[in-house]
Amino acid sequence: MTTKQNILVTGGLGFIGSHTVLCLNEAGYTPIIVDNLHNSRIEVLDALEDLLGYRPIYIQGDVNDVQLMSGLFNEYNPSAVIHFAAHKAVGESVEKPLMYYQNNVVGLISLLEVMKGMGCSKMVFSSSCTVYGEPEAVPVKESTPTRPAASPYGATKQMAEVILKDNSWCEVQCLRYFNPVGAHPSAKIGELPLGVPNNLIPYLTQTVAGIREKLTVYGGDYPTSDGTCIRDYIHVMDLAEAHVAAIDRLFNPNRIIASQEGDPSSENFEVFNIGTGVGYSVLEVIAAFESATDEKVNYAIGDRRAGDVVAVWADTNKVNNVLGWSAKRDLSTMMKDAWHWQQKC
Numbered sequence: 001m002t003t004k005q006n007i008l009v010t011g012g013l014g015f016i017g018s019h020t021v022l023c024l025n026e027a028g029y030t031p032i033i034v035d036n037l038h039n040s041r042i043e044v045l046d047a048l049e050d051l052l053g054y055r056p057i058y059i060q061g062d063v064n065d066v067q068l069m070s071g072l073f074n075e076y077n078p079s080a081v082i083h084f085a086a087h088k089a090v091g092e093s094v095e096k097p098l099m100y101y102q103n104n105v106v107g108l109i110s111l112l113e114v115m116k117g118m119g120c121s122k123m124v125f126s127s128s129c130t131v132y133g134e135p136e137a138v139p140v141k142e143s144t145p146t147r148p149a150a151s152p153y154g155a156t157k158q159m160a161e162v163i164l165k166d167n168s169w170c171e172v173q174c175l176r177y178f179n180p181v182g183a184h185p186s187a188k189i190g191e192l193p194l195g196v197p198n199n200l201i202p203y204l205t206q207t208v209a210g211i212r213e214k215l216t217v218y219g220g221d222y223p224t225s226d227g228t229c230i231r232d233y234i235h236v237m238d239l240a241e242a243h244v245a246a247i248d249r250l251f252n253p254n255r256i257i258a259s260q261e262g263d264p265s266s267e268n269f270e271v272f273n274i275g276t277g278v279g280y281s282v283l284e285v286i287a288a289f290e291s292a293t294d295e296k297v298n299y300a301i302g303d304r305r306a307g308d309v310v311a312v313w314a315d316t317n318k319v320n321n322v323l324g325w326s327a328k329r330d331l332s333t334m335m336k337d338a339w340h341w342q343q344k345c
């Protein structure tokens with residue numbers, strides 16, 4: 001019998017981390033969760049226990065705490081790390097840039113120091129399509145040039161990619177997520193936006209639930225088919241499954257690194273777009289929600305939001321062919337699952 005490999009999941013009680021914990025377990029890995037509860041609740045652990053049938057190993061602590069992290073590596077000897085732990089609110093990052101650089105950049109460096117010292121050299125990293133900024137052409141490929149970051153949050157993801165690429169001892173699967181939405185079909189775990197949500201789907205579901213009065217569609221005069229912005233929304237379970245594919249790939253000694261011109265991938269650092277390859281406008285999302293749930297969305301077209309990109313969606317050829325992963329859940333499923341989760345909140 002082969003022993004199950006331990007995978008350290010930083011930020012494992014968060015939105016994407018908690019869903020990934022389930023998929024890792026399903027694939028035969030043992031997730032070891034570390035989270036400081038900055039943006040999550042301990043109840044997520046109970047929900048995971050319920051879904052897994054056992055209580056997963058969880059250490060409450062901060063990735064920046066070298067002593068705690070070293071102890072954790074000593075005790076559990078993880079074969080790889082999935083590094084979700086970071087702050088992620090774009091607006092907040094403009095107000096508190098030092099907090100973002102400290103947690104997202106210094107935290108990563110601290111984690112890498114511990115990994116190197118402990119002989120762990122495999123990581124899956126949470127990057128974002130925000131690195132592409134406003135692209136010249138869509139869909140974006142991994143080789144599409146990145147643009148100067150529009151916020152400190154975006155800058156932390158760009159810096160993290162450079163740091164990881166430069167540390168050639170560390171084998172990295174760098175996943176550039178598009179717009180993760182939805183929730184586990186059980187509605188036992190999902191996204192927990194603290195305070196007023198900034199993102200479209202939680203704002204929309206809270207509006208339908210009566211928590212918010214009206215959804216404002218940010219701009220109706222963009223150069224798109226219906227005047228509203230276009231994004232590549234991806235179900236969080238599809239995204240979680242992509243992490244398992246990335247972990248599997250790190251353990252495949254025969255993997256051949258594929259790189260087109262302009263793609264930053266190198267021997268130790270592989271970049272993948274994680275999206276569906278399809279873009280939907282804000283109005284299309286609202287229509288999909290209404291038809292999937294039979295609920296009406298109270299919305300109005302308002303002003304554009306500063307910093308919004310007009311249209312971005314992923315070219316998924318590389319991730320489909322090289323990682324062997326593709327998104328399976330459609331927009332209707334994303335909307336249904338997001339709504340079920342909201343109803344249980």
Ligand code: NAD
Nearest residue numbers: 011014015016035036037038039040062063085086126128
């Ligand atoms: P989330 O806030 O739900 O989860 C992050 C988790 O990390 C939280 O549980 C938080 O408490 C924890 N955490 C933060 N700093 C920590 C630290 N120093 N030590 C220990 N735990 C810490 O966010 P998410 O949506 O699950 O995002 C996960 C990752 O994916 C982040 O790196 C984020 O930047 C990235 N990402 C998210 C999106 C998105 O739309 N959700 C898009 C692109 C990239």
Ligand code: UD1
Nearest residue numbers: 090128130198199200201203216217218229231282307308
């Ligand atoms: C935002 C961040 C991005 C980050 C991502 C994930 C900005 C500018 N970008 O992406 O860096 O990686 O979240 O956290 O903040 N919308 C409305 N009304 C709303 C909310 C949103 O019309 O109340 C529209 C937006 O204009 C956008 C789309 O819905 O066109 C999606 O918005 P959102 O969910 O905030 O994600 P992004 O802006 O794509």
